[in-house]
Amino acid sequence: MNNKKIALIDGDNFFASCEILMNPSLKNKPVCVLSNNDGCIIARSKEAKQIGVRMGMPYFMAKKEFGNYNIVYISADFSLYHDISIRMMNLLSKYSDIVDIYSIDEAFIDLTNLDKYNRISYINLITHIRETILKEIGISVSIGLSSSKTLAKIASHKAKNSCGVYIINNENIHKELYKLDLEDIWGVGKNIARTLRSFGIFHAHEILNKDDEFFKYELGKKGLELKYELQGQAIIPLISKEEYPKSIQRTRAFPNFSSNKDYIMTELELHLHNVCKKLREKNQVTSIISVMLRTKDFKVFVQEEKLDKATNSEIVLKKYIRKLFNLLFNQNIIYRSSGILTYSLEKNEKNQLSFFQDNLNIKENKLSRTIDELENKFGNGIIALGQSGIKTVQNEHKRQMRFRPF
Ligand SMILES: [Mg+2]
Incomplete structure (x- = not known):
């Protein structure tokens, strides 16, 4: 079994958090960020989520449905989000040689063996990274850590419902994946989920026990990789898009x-x-x-x-x-x-x-x-x-x- 330790850092309500960072008077208020031309809602603060505003909801519908709430609607400022994203990714590069940027507010980093080098447990390490991002950038993030990218992604979702950090250890994989919806697995879309269901696989943990041949035959190489990743093997590599100048x-x-x-x-x-x-x-x-x-x-x-x-x-x-x-x-x-x-x-x-x-x-x-x-x-x-x-x-x-x- 490999002993990779991969963390996924994911900004919480990122666009909304960036807006609140720039305008602290928005703190604790329901804030929604609107897409280009103010068409629909692309980010919601915690308070807007609690009210029930849905992601992707058209602006005019939200205004009608939640007219009784004092929701603050803001047009997206992508150059601001890009700016804050760069700061966040640069900060992450202090912890890992490889910062695999997955989206504007998500990156995988390789933390393997940093526990030994720094004499710190992994849970304290990711807590430290989370607190440092909050202190230095002003953005709250969730961090999931595990031995593959796919599991790290699942751990980061679980982190959002716990204290912002979550680790899936190899010993607990079955328990952590128990009853997890197929669509909640990174890389599993509607088509793959449909295929899996047609073979009686309804949840993530059921993938673990199915034999390799099934995945190879029904879903090809990618399907087999999915199983291995869920078993905790780091099959999908981390690729750093970061360019290092020579001068x-x-x-x-x-x-x-x-x-x-x-x-x-x-x-x-x-x-x-x-x-x-x-x-x-x-x-x-x-x-x-x-x-x-x-x-x-x-x-x-x-x-x-x-x-x-x-x-x-x-x-x-x-x-x-x-x-x-x-x-x-x-x-x-x-x-x-x-x-x-x-x-x-x-x-x-x-x-x-x-x-x-x-x-x-x-x-x-x-x-x-x-x-x-x-x-x-x-x-x-x-x-x-x-x-x-x-x-x-x-x-x-x-x-x-x-x-x-x-
Ligand atoms: Mg996010």
Whole structure:
């Protein structure tokens, strides 16, 4: 028997939760999100569900049927949901190398052996992930954990009716699948369910005992895979759609040509911050850093350095930047732009395995993460490392910020 531990993270009432996050006055109110052109209801808050508003219900019908309730109807803002989804998926990548994004608010992640590495039980681990998403993103999720994707999906449904987390262990599979409707199994649609019923299989647990030949013959390879998945074998692989860059660069022209050393250094620090933030988002580290200055007459000067140890800490990298900048800068030259480039990027394996432990307690790492968290809440560029700690970013940088009032 395989010992995979696959978690499915699923946003609760996701679109409605995103709207409530952006407008906290909607909290505890029945909220419905409407499809394009306000045709029908595509998401409901917990309170709207309790009233009885149905998924997919046309807007005009809901208005008529639930006219006595103060339901708040909101037109869908998919770019907002996409934005929050990216934040959620990026956060998940801190826990797993593989984030298999299934939909805008659902992803499978592989947590195998993270209990040992972090000396934590799986139930505490998924509870921690759930609480972290709630704290850092502001969205409530349900997490199911089991040894196959199909079982993880069933566990996540069960999580919605318990305390937000649920584990299906291999020893309890039969009990967990007992009397579960066929249509509640991931990948079982009306046609497969009809075929199974015609052979006297009405519930998920009955699939477990039927012999392999039956599935192969009646439903083909997919049918057999379904049985194995329900038995707890990880047949359907996790596929990470996440792309990991090989290099990251940030360059920008100055609003006015400049020979001001402090000003150019501040620009480089901002680039460095954005580069490091990207590295941390992707859980990557760099081992080559380079500084670029472009002169008024388009000559390019570059200095680079190979680091002793790969990092994504801007405090560490800032020392290199300063050194490289001092080698490059000539006060008699007028510059038009600057940039930071990092190469030779690799996964931050250490951080992957021990997100609870020592390395996160290192001061510099903690500070960087705090900045990331603040930026996730208040928008990019809200703070950056200055020459003497933290300072607010200057006005000229504001044009590249995207403010989200989190
Ligand atoms: Mg969901």
